[in-house]
Amino acid sequence: MSEPVAIILFIIGGLFDLFGCIGLVRLPDIYNRLQAATKCVTLGTSFILFGVFFWAGFSAMGVKALICAVFILITSPTAAHALARGAHISGVKLWEKSVMDRYAEDKEGKSVGGEVEKA
Amino acid sequence: MIWLIWALVFSCFLCLYRVGAGPTPPDRTVAIDILGTLVVGVCAIWAVITGKDFYINIAIAWALLSFIGTITLAKYLEGRGLDE
Numbered sequence: 001m002s003e004p005v006a007i008i009l010f011i012i013g014g015l016f017d018l019f020g021c022i023g024l025v026r027l028p029d030i031y032n033r034l035q036a037a038t039k040c041v042t043l044g045t046s047f048i049l050f051g052v053f054f055w056a057g058f059s060a061m062g063v064k065a066l067i068c069a070v071f072i073l074i075t076s077p078t079a080a081h082a083l084a085r086g087a088h089i090s091g092v093k094l095w096e097k098s099v100m101d102r103y104a105e106d107k108e109g110k111s112v113g114g115e116v117e118k119a
Numbered sequence: 120m121i122w123l124i125w126a127l128v129f130s131c132f133l134c135l136y137r138v139g140a141g142p143t144p145p146d147r148t149v150a151i152d153i154l155g156t157l158v159v160g161v162c163a164i165w166a167v168i169t170g171k172d173f174y175i176n177i178a179i180a181w182a183l184l185s186f187i188g189t190i191t192l193a194k195y196l197e198g199r200g201l202d203e
Contacts, residue, residue, distance in 0.1 A: 006167075007120075010120070010123055010164065010167075011123075013160065014123045014126045014127060014160075017126070017127055017130050017157060017160060018126050018127075018129070018130050020130075020153070021130035021131075021133040021134055021153065021157070022133065024133060024134060024137050024149070024150065024153060025133050025136060025137055030143060030145050030146050030149065033137075033146065033149055034149055037149060037150075037153045038149070038152070038153070041153050041156050041157065042156065044160065045156050045157070045159055045160040045163075048160045048163050048164060049159075049160075049163050049178075051163075051167075052163045052164075052166065052167055052175070055167055056167075056172075059172075060172055061166065061172035061175055064172070064175040064176065064179065065163060065166075065175055065178075067179070068159065068163075068175065068178055068179045068182060071179070071182055071183075072156065072159065072182055075182070075186040076152075076156060076186070078186075078190075079152055079186055079189040079190055079193070080149075080152070082189070082190055082193035082194070083145060083148060083149060083152070083189060083192075083193045083196075085193070085197065086145065086192075086193040086194065086195075086196035086197040087143075087145035087196060089196070089197045089198065090144075090145070090196045090197065090198065092143050092145055
């Protein structure tokens with residue numbers, strides 16, 4: 001459809017992917033790695049697929065790339081959220097310089113409330 | 120545009136480093152999930168370079184399988200069964 005827009009989207013997507021993977025290697029903790037890698041790589045791959053859509057237009061290739069981009073934008077944050085919850089439940093410790101753990105506070109509050117209701 | 124393929128392949132090697140050196144099992148699972156998403160991008164750019172549109176089908180199938188595998192591993196890490 002318009003090739004310069006597609007080239008610009010490819011470059012932006014490749015840079016997002018590269019910086020997300022550098023964050024996956026460099027950050028100290030599983031939750032920090034999730035927060036860096038998942039968001040950057042999801043957005044970068046979606047930029048690349050939107051670039052394929054701008055390259056091919058409304059042909060079979062472009063529409064399939066658009067469907068794949070929407071699918072990745074829906075499913076990848078879902079998988080990351082399930083994975084963070086699984087890591088927290090399975091007992092992976094936070095980084096020692098982390099300042100806040102709202103999920104653990106939330107679980108303790110719910111258990112206390114349940115005991116009060118039973119009593 | 121082949122340099123963009125090389126940038127994504129370098130990112131895949133960074134993910135493989137995290138798969139090998141991750142201290143806990145969720146680290147390795149995150150790296151596998153990110154690797155699947157990167158391969159979708161590689162397939163999309165390769166479809167543009169070669170002009171053949173069946174690589175987009177490979178990308179869609181790979182994204183679906185990567186999502187199902189990550190959800191399965193997350194439920195395994197929670198210690199629940201697959202039907203709860």
